[in-house]
Amino acid sequence: MDLSKKYDSKESEPKWQALWEKEGTYSFDAKSEKPLFSIDTPPPTMSGAMHIGHVFSYSQMDFIARFRRMQGHNVFYPFGTDDNGLPTDKMVEKLKKVKSSRMQRTEYVKLVLSTLDELRPKFVSGWKNIGISCDFNLYYSTINPHCQRISQKSFIDLYKIERVYRKEMPFMWCPSCETAVAQVELEDKEIESSFNDIVFKVDGKEILIATTRPEMLPACVAVFVNPDDKRYKDIVGKEAEVPIFKQKVPVLADERADPEKGTGAVMCCTFGDQTDIEWFKAHNLPLKVAITKNGKMSELAGKYAGTRVKEARKEIIKDLEAAGLLKASKKITHAVNVHERCGTEMEILNTKQWFIKILDMKNELLSAGKKIRWLPEHMRSRYENWANGLQWDWSISRQRYFGVAFPIWYCKKCGEVILANEKDLPVDPTIDSPKKPCKCGSNDFLPERDVLDTWATSSLTPRLAIELVDDETMRKKLYPMTLRPQAHDIITFWLFNTVVKGLLHTKEVPWKNAMISGWALDPKGKKMSKSKGNVVEPAKVIERFSADALRFWAAGSRLGDDLPYKEKDVHTGQKTVTKLWNASKFVISNLEGYDGTKPKKIEEIDAWALHKLNETIKDSTQYFDKYEYSHARAKTEKFFWVVFCDNYLEIVKDRLYNAGNYSDEEVASAKYALYNCLLGILKMFAPLMPHITEETYQLFFAKEEGKKSIHNSEWPVENKERENKKALESGDAAVAVISAIRIYKTKNQLSPNTPLKEVIVSEKLKAVLEPVASAVQCAMKVETVSFGKINDATEEFDFGDGKYGIKVQ
RNA sequence: GGGUCGGUAGUCUAGUUGGCUAUGACGUCGCCCUUACACGGCGAAGGCCGGCGGUUCAAAUCCGCCUCGACCCACCA
Numbered sequence: 109m110d111l112s113k114k115y116d117s118k119e120s121e122p123k124w125q126a127l128w129e130k131e132g133t134y135s136f137d138a139k140s141e142k143p144l145f146s147i148d149t150p151p152p153t154m155s156g157a158m159h160i161g162h163v164f165s166y167s168q169m170d171f172i173a174r175f176r177r178m179q180g181h182n183v184f185y186p187f188g189t190d191d192n193g194l195p196t197d198k199m200v201e202k203l204k205k206v207k208s209s210r211m212q213r214t215e216y217v218k219l220v221l222s223t224l225d226e227l228r229p230k231f232v233s234g235w236k237n238i239g240i241s242c243d244f245n246l247y248y249s250t251i252n253p254h255c256q257r258i259s260q261k262s263f264i265d266l267y268k269i270e271r272v273y274r275k276e277m278p279f280m281w282c283p284s285c286e287t288a289v290a291q292v293e294l295e296d297k298e299i300e301s302s303f304n305d306i307v308f309k310v311d312g313k314e315i316l317i318a319t320t321r322p323e324m325l326p327a328c329v330a331v332f333v334n335p336d337d338k339r340y341k342d343i344v345g346k347e348a349e350v351p352i353f354k355q356k357v358p359v360l361a362d363e364r365a366d367p368e369k370g371t372g373a374v375m376c377c378t379f380g381d382q383t384d385i386e387w388f389k390a391h392n393l394p395l396k397v398a399i400t401k402n403g404k405m406s407e408l409a410g411k412y413a414g415t416r417v418k419e420a421r422k423e424i425i426k427d428l429e430a431a432g433l434l435k436a437s438k439k440i441t442h443a444v445n446v447h448e449r450c451g452t453e454m455e456i457l458n459t460k461q462w463f464i465k466i467l468d469m470k471n472e473l474l475s476a477g478k479k480i481r482w483l484p485e486h487m488r489s490r491y492e493n494w495a496n497g498l499q500w501d502w503s504i505s506r507q508r509y510f511g512v513a514f515p516i517w518y519c520k521k522c523g524e525v526i527l528a529n530e531k532d533l534p535v536d537p538t539i540d541s542p543k544k545p546c547k548c549g550s551n552d553f554l555p556e557r558d559v560l561d562t563w564a565t566s567s568l569t570p571r572l573a574i575e576l577v578d579d580e581t582m583r584k585k586l587y588p589m590t591l592r593p594q595a596h597d598i599i600t601f602w603l604f605n606t607v608v609k610g611l612l613h614t615k616e617v618p619w620k621n622a623m624i625s626g627w628a629l630d631p632k633g634k635k636m637s638k639s640k641g642n643v644v645e646p647a648k649v650i651e652r653f654s655a656d657a658l659r660f661w662a663a664g665s666r667l668g669d670d671l672p673y674k675e676k677d678v679h680t681g682q683k684t685v686t687k688l689w690n691a692s693k694f695v696i697s698n699l700e701g702y703d704g705t706k707p708k709k710i711e712e713i714d715a716w717a718l719h720k721l722n723e724t725i726k727d728s729t730q731y732f733d734k735y736e737y738s739h740a741r742a743k744t745e746k747f748f749w750v751v752f753c754d755n756y757l758e759i760v761k762d763r764l765y766n767a768g769n770y771s772d773e774e775v776a777s778a779k780y781a782l783y784n785c786l787l788g789i790l791k792m793f794a795p796l797m798p799h800i801t802e803e804t805y806q807l808f809f810a811k812e813e814g815k816k817s818i819h820n821s822e823w824p825v826e827n828k829e830r831e832n833k834k835a836l837e838s839g840d841a842a843v844a845v846i847s848a849i850r851i852y853k854t855k856n857q858l859s860p861n862t863p864l865k866e867v868i869v870s871e872k873l874k875a876v877l878e879p880v881a882s883a884v885q886c887a888m889k890v891e892t893v894s895f896g897k898i899n900d901a902t903e904e905f906d907f908g909d910g911k912y913g914i915k916v917q
Numbered sequence: 918g919g920g921u922c923g924g925u926a927g928u929c930u931a932g933u934u935g936g937c938u939a940u941g942a943c944g945u946c947g948c949c950c951u952u953a954c955a956c957g958g959c960g961a962a963g964g965c966c967g968g969c970g971g972u973u974c975a976a977a978u979c980c981g982c983c984u985c986g987a988c989c990c991a992c993c994a
Contacts, residue, residue: 296993303994319994332994366994374994381993443993489921490989497919497990600989631928633987664930664942668922670987674929676943683956694953742931742941757953765952847959854948854960 115689117654121799125236133817134177134241136184138579145181146589147173148570148619149242150602151188151250154227155195158234160644160673161595161636165625167662169593170240171737172623174795177241178823184586186246186573189232191224192255193562194285194449197510200224209286213509213538220510224251238646238655239798241819248572250565251512255572256534259565260515262609263504264527266464267516271612272504274525276460278378278385279503280445283403283417284452287507288461290561291500292601295448298441305371305436306428309349310359315340316435318370320442322428323420324377326353326408327398332387333373335361340373350375351433352424353410360391379456399455401507417455462505462514462558466608470495476607476617483735484668487596487624494600502608504564511559517542521550567605570618592619596626596668623735626670633672644673656797657681663741663796684745685800688793691753692804695786698764704783704812707776714781715832716839717756720747721788722830728792729826737796744792752785755843787813788824 128134147169152162177183190196200220201208208216228249236244248255266272282289305316308331317331331348333340340359347356357375364383365374376387378395387393398408405412405420412420428434445454466473473495482488505514513536515528526542528535537555545551565572574586588610594603603622610618629635630642637643649658660681665671710718724747731740763770763778787809794801798819805818815821 317994321994370994372994376994383994445993484922486921493920493990499991596988627988629987633929635987666931670922672929674943677929679956680942686956687954690954690957692953697953739931746941753954754958758958761952850959 115686115800115803117656117685117799118651120803121237121239121650121655124799124802125239128241128817128819129236129244131816133819134183134185134243136186136243136246136577137182138577138582140182142180142182144184144585144590145173145176146184146574146586146591147186148573148589148592148606149186149188150594151190151248151566151569152231152235153190153193153195154224154231155191155199158231158646159628159636160646160649161628162234163238163646163658164628164662164671165593165595166235166240167238167659168625168667168737169591169623170659171663171795172591172593172732172735174241174798174819175732175737175823177819178791178794178821180822183241184246184573184577184589185242186248186576187232187235187240187242187244188248188250188569188572189228190250190562190566191228192250192565193511194287194506194508195562196220196224196251197508198285198449200510208509211509216509221251224249234646237650238658241798246573246576248576250562250572253534254575255565255568256512258568258571258575259512259560260528260533260535261530262568262571262613263560263564264515264530266612267525267527269612272462272464274460274462274505276458278388278456278458279461279500281401281455281457281459282447282450282452283399283401283455284450285447285508286401288459288503288505289447289454290503290563291498292563292604293448294445294454295451296443297446297451297453299444299446299453300439300441301444302425302437303370303440304425304428304434307351307433307435308373308375309351310343310346313343315343315348315373316371317373317375319375320440321377321380321421322424323405323409323412323417324375324380324398325350325424326355326405326410326412327377327379327396328353328355328357328375329378329393329396330357330376330387330391331359331373332362332365332376333359334363334365334367337365337367337372339367351428351431360387362387362390378458381456385456395458397458399457401457401459403452403455417453459507461503463501463503464564464608464612466502467498467500469608469611470498472611473604473607476611479617480607480619481621483621483623484666487599487622487668490596490599491604494604502605504561505558506561508559511562512565513537513559514556516556517553518556519546519548519550520552520554522546522548524548526553563601563605566602567609569602569606570610571613587614587618588616589619591621591623593623593625596624599624624668626665626668629670629672631672631674633670636673649675649678653678653682654685654799656685656799659796659798660684660741663737666738667735681797684749685797687749687753688789688797688800689804691748691757692786692790692807694757695782696804696808699779699783699808702779702783705776705780707773707780709773709777710780711774711777712835712838713756713759713842714777715830715835716842717751717781717785718830719832719836719839720751721785722827723747724792725788725824726826729823732795740792741796744789748789748793752789755846756781756785759842790818791821791824794818794821 152158173183173185197208197220200223204219204223206216206219232244235242263272280289280291280294301320303318303320304322305318306322307314308317328350333344343359344361346359348359349356364386365372376384376393378388378393378397379385396408397406399417400406403417405415405417407413409420412423415423425434425437446452447454474492477488477491477495515533515535515537517526517537518524519526524546526546529543532540532543538557542553570587570589574583577583577586592603592606606618610616627635634640634642646658657678658681661677664677724743727743728740731737731743760778760782763775767775790801790805790809802818810816813821
């Protein structure tokens, strides 16, 4: 043990991480009788690099996991990677410079899987490097056979209870990704556009229609006006001629046409927006398709066919203008729905998709939300807000190559859906075939070529994780899980969908608690994003500081709050790491040979330190219990830095340096307090800064306590015997006196090195204490203040009423 | 338009079951390398607690209105 060296996190952190893995420090024990604490760890998506926001929220859940583990829970804390779905798909297309739709399906899937295998180890190590205490042997990948099997089983189960259905209908479509997308995948984006007044003709008379999407003209099937709009009363029921394309469409009255908007007359196209769908259904309008699946104009668009939507828009506006059919065009910016994955503007296309029926479950979903303990409480409203606003069933089919396959075929003859056998899962219907003929006798099948949406699988994470455990009894005990930790941005996706699947498959809410963390923002409090170039890479921060420092930063904000990332806050964390090392090596070097035995008599000032330790343990434990790790950190920090380092260590030094001046008992008392205070501090900091605390624990305490790791040691418990009001008062008085003397010295410009003796032995002490008498009055209501033989002086002072006195031994 | 959270020293933040002098960190200024630590110690300066009004003996804290910001949802011809 070399106590002279500096603490080097770059050497130390990987060392302990490797040891933890080797020793199985965080292994889940399926045979253990300890109370369970099961965590539905979020599987990070491999489509994006690890960023500081990950460190932020994963650290926060790790604080809780480590705290519970030390408290004696059997912590089930798996780790998965989400390498399924469109995001991964898009990443590989970009990385390998390919377009899946132009490749052989099987080859493309092979390419994605091999790319994932290449990237995975480095990706996962990012999480290990920040000291996350998952059991990495409980590992799943959302695209591996284990997860495919469970996901396909989920589909089959839902099919059997008639919760999934396939339907052709107008639905949201991303022309760039060329797939259907769900409501939850939409995002608002402010886009520049123009609002155009276009001439339609009714009985040779001109009426103006306002639109931002003139390229939809070929798909125009009606013109709507408000029934109360006097301007258009006489044209309702007549036919309007669409400019350029010349088709005749009815002029209809409908409440949903807003007289205030545009010209008050609006065209209905199949489909420009959701109102179009409503009108299409309500008025039994024909279906006209102007836009194809890849975002180009269809044959219907005549000479514009084959051009991209935006080009067609420009061309049509130009042609309208040339023909004198464009009466006005003003630039506007408006919010449009875009696909959150690629930023492409959504289209509504009539396609055949699979859905999970959820619209009839609103009440059930809302009451499920009430059964969850939300941390912080107010996050529940985001869930409820979403549940209340549901407009579509959950679309789960995607027109992509890569993903979990639907385990089904269609009978070519009778159209029957053929389910795969459960024991054959996972299946790929494009490769495998049904094991027996269709009920109609036919052996001719069509595979479902669509793949399941990634959320259809990741909504099963409790099951994906629990089924990694072999022991059946344990599997039952693990569900519902104790905790779902995640960030607030995916309450509507992941959390909500997991509740849906939980209710459908088990009739139970999947977890008891949901801890929702905030976001790491850039130093100015803005959202970090690649496009803004303000993304911070954790590896670089760890390189400059340490994982512990970064975690310390993450512990600085309350659960659910966003926190601006400021490098200096990480620096503060690093200083705490250093301070912890320095204080520890000082204490440990003075504890050599000490075995932790409790002395017969504990000196008052030592009792004071132990009392404060006890208070800190009580507070810290209560805060961790409530998931308020930031308060726990603040309490421990204050005890460590102010009470322990700045005061207690200074007070105790004389007994350590000049032990000869003291009895053995007095020295033993100091060592007892030092041992317990430092051990307590290390343990309370261990969930936050696992590496430095392990380092110092291993230096000395491990062998005394007989534990392999501080992270498997017991969380300190409050000890009523250490409550000592008298010691608290006299200790606080001692600190107050020290402080008063320091102020006196500064004001009188005495050197800080001036011994207390020089100040105290004279009448000067009175001058020191009098100005601060009121402040220390309370604390001075003790007869004797003993804080070590700093000098030989013993002084008593009378403040007039004879009540207050101080005696410095 | 609906909802949620928040506005506390230059910056970030604690405190909100109402009650002594409003917490801490970073930054700033002064003194100090004292045998754990200069990534340190000691001291100091810095706040009409977003605004207005109300309840109360007493409001950062409770109520109302306003304002600014972040986020979620809806709308988006």
